[in-house]
Amino acid sequence: MRKLAPALLLALAGCASAPVAPPQTAAPPPPVQAEADKPPAGMQYLYGSAEAAALSIQAYNALIAAVRTNLATSRPPTSAILAPEGTTAPSCAGKPLAAVFDMDETAVLNLGFEYNDARSGKGYDPALWARWEQTGADKVAAVPGAKAAFETLRAMNITPIINTNRGAASAEKTTEALAFAGLGDFRHGETLFLKGDVDGKSGKDGRRMAIAAKWCVVALGGDQLGDFTDALAGAPAARRAAVTAEPYLSYWGHRWFVLPNPVYGTGLGSGWDDTFPADKRWADPAAQGVK
């Protein structure tokens, strides 16, 4: 049995309903802070952990299962495309089947870029990222589960299509990176859509609607909300509230499939008030006060 810390004994002494038996060595394990001799915690998790690999495989396994259910129960299949406000939802009738994926941290892990980022500590720079697009094709790996899922989709006669904000000028190197990762062959303008294509915007709704004009899109995959719809911009708390309510609530795991990314992007940036609601803040009763 572990020796109780003096502060705990004081706390228990002051607590009328304190249990007689001491607490066990408790879960959860210690939070791991950034350490000088290790990559940033988010990279440890995304690129180094079994848990994040399991999350990714789970997303792809759930996608395949959900698409099978969709095809078995709906004629024509239910489209995964959410039409922008004021536009008409595309019909699936008579169209070949497709599933649309973001590329970075959805289909491929940018191990080379993030290693350089972590080692250099310089932060994000669009020109640096452009050089990565041009020279990093053999320094990526498939997201766990992506290769098998893409193969299964093709065997089901469902075409994987990539909709990425990599630049249109990098089309050739982007197809090289996808092929290197084992994800198969993609053709610019047919099964690969880049920033600069269609309407030239970084928002992906225009490209999604162009794809849906030709294809019946039965699933969307991505690591950021913009990979699913452009409608969910705004502050973190508002975005979080939106995705936990209908209609989005029912989309996750059924037609929209999210991959983990605590390293960069729209999943980061919330401040104290957006992250910790005022009524959920706790102060250690044994402490003199919280710093």
Added chain:
Amino acid sequence: MRKLAPALLLALAGCASAPVAPPQTAAPPPPVQAEADKPPAGMQYLYGSAEAAALSIQAYNALIAAVRTNLATSRPPTSAILAPEGTTAPSCAGKPLAAVFDMDETAVLNLGFEYNDARSGKGYDPALWARWEQTGADKVAAVPGAKAAFETLRAMNITPIINTNRGAASAEKTTEALAFAGLGDFRHGETLFLKGDVDGKSGKDGRRMAIAAKWCVVALGGDQLGDFTDALAGAPAARRAAVTAEPYLSYWGHRWFVLPNPVYGTGLGSGWDDTFPADKRWADPAAQGVK
């Protein structure tokens, strides 16, 4: 169009196959590093982002869908329990149905504890966590998707059971926290298993097998590998390789359901070599060298 950085022009000049058109402003957005005026990045992601909420809802939605498929296609249902080596897998025949979940960062978000942790910067301390178990029951929230999933499970006559490493001495306060989060009523020794129960170990296989002796467990949910099996200990790279191969590969999203947690636990800790394979390291061709 953005002006090209001089370093990029140099890089392109030295590259025989450089494209004529300049790269577009590129994805992904800048990595967000820890900022003094914001919580740690992992907390921003897990507690503040729409993307992590979507991952959690997706896990719970996929769980319900998979359990429906299991019940519709298998008699008796397929058990989610992996028997420890040398033991016999428990049969589902003739038993009532259950789904077993970890508690912390699986069923409830420990917002109060993590807020205090981030503000105090003191790091993990078992005595501090024990005080949290005793006094923090109203400073938690349900993980997005958990409340609806537990309700749906109960409506399907499947009993949610919590298997947590909170201490057995905190049974009363733990049931209070679960009820406060809206997750329903749990009874210690029946539908709530804590550290100290059964074999007294922090490894959960003993408690899982005790539960499976009475129940047909159709799904497991957790944020760490130990919530599914004790067999996957070891170094990060070995654990990651294991979960991406059979038999585990097929479990994720079908009988095992993982929730995101880049804040603490066994998903963190990988070093440079475990996180970034040697053959996936990239150096910026325009840089003098990587620090």
